[in-house]
Amino acid sequence: MRRGLSVIVAVASTVACSASDAATATVENVFVAENPTSTGSPANPTTSAVPTTAAEPWTLVTKYSSIGESVEGRPIRVAHRIDLPGSELAPDDPRRIVVLVVGVIHGDELAGLDVIDELHDMSREMFADDPVLSAVDLWMIPSINPDGQFAFRRTNANLVDLNRNFPFDWGPIEEPGHWQYAGTGPASEPETRAFTAFVEDLRPDLTVWYHQDAFSIAPSNGPDGPVRAEYARRTGLPLEGVPGGTYTGVAATWQRKTFPDDTAFIVELGPTLAPGEARRHAEAILAVLPLLP
Numbered sequence: 351m352r353r354g355l356s357v358i359v360a361v362a363s364t365v366a367c368s369a370s371d372a373a374t375a376t377v378e379n380v381f382v383a384e385n386p387t388s389t390g391s392p393a394n395p396t397t398s399a400v401p402t403t404a405a406e407p408w409t410l411v412t413k414y415s416s417i418g419e420s421v422e423g424r425p426i427r428v429a430h431r432i433d434l435p436g437s438e439l440a441p442d443d444p445r446r447i448v449v450l451v452v453g454v455i456h457g458d459e460l461a462g463l464d465v466i467d468e469l470h471d472m473s474r475e476m477f478a479d480d481p482v483l484s485a486v487d488l489w490m491i492p493s494i495n496p497d498g499q500f501a502f503r504r505t506n507a508n509l510v511d512l513n514r515n516f517p518f519d520w521g522p523i524e525e526p527g528h529w530q531y532a533g534t535g536p537a538s539e540p541e542t543r544a545f546t547a548f549v550e551d552l553r554p555d556l557t558v559w560y561h562q563d564a565f566s567i568a569p570s571n572g573p574d575g576p577v578r579a580e581y582a583r584r585t586g587l588p589l590e591g592v593p594g595g596t597y598t599g600v601a602a603t604w605q606r607k608t609f610p611d612d613t614a615f616i617v618e619l620g621p622t623l624a625p626g627e628a629r630r631h632a633e634a635i636l637a638v639l640p641l642l643p
Contacts, residue, residue: 418544421507424496426544434477436486445485450554452491455513457498461619462560466490468632482639494541515542516604523596532599557614559602564592564618573643574613584634
């Protein structure tokens with residue numbers, strides 16, 4: 351089992367509930383068709399198995415694991431599309447393209463869950479029949495902030511904005527209760543530490559973070575500029591920055607600065623998603639892969 355992760359194996363028709371339902375669902379039931387329990391740490395997760403029988407040789411199959419726990423002890427789940435041919439490539443295979451999608455970091459911004467649903471439901475054949483997509487190893491974290499999602503609150507249970515808590519360029523911001531409170535120090539929160547450890551191990555080539563509701567993608571003059579521009583073109587998002595706020599300790603910035611060869615950027619969705627919009631975003635993730643630096 352690659353990268354030492356213990357997993358739950360499930361044949362699932364749904365990874366994440368819709369954004370409209372997620373705020374009222376219990377977090378332990380949001381991401382899986384059945385309700386496995388999962389405890390432990392990124393280094394030593396423990397899981398319970400969900401039995402499954404596959405009706406076809408290539409039913410949609412996802413491995414679920416917990417990369418850590420939130421402040422209140424909720425598992426931070428990751429889903430891995432093990433039915434895709436790219437998941438079978440060796441970690442050092444130069445063809446392998448590791449894609450990581452994070453649906454929620456702010457607990458009151460849930461539309462990214464719908465994009466993850468679309469990625470989960472894409473057929474294996476769509477990947478297998480394409481020379482680029484056949485190398486994709488797809489991982490999805492519906493939420494790194496399950497406590498905030500449960501409470502429909504931006505911050506985690508310690509009232510920390512997790513997107514100001516990452517160790518690169520961390521700085522103190524305000525006090526608990528402020529919408530950008532950055533915590534007591536860099537990576538002070540268990541959710542932040544779980545994610546950084548996971549990414550250091552997985553090393554995704556592309557990470558997409560979903561937020562709401564500025565409806566934009568920040569442009570870039572760096573090597574990832576064409577990737578962002580093409581994503582924006584395909585989804586109709588303006589290429590413009592998000593005004594206001596203090597942007598220190600940001601997750602995507604930590605990834606880019608810590609791993610300069612990797613691409614990570616934020617997609618600001620609108621307040622709601624129109625019919626078909628989540629699908630366009632899922633397809634845009636795959637469409638930009640040939641442009642990765």
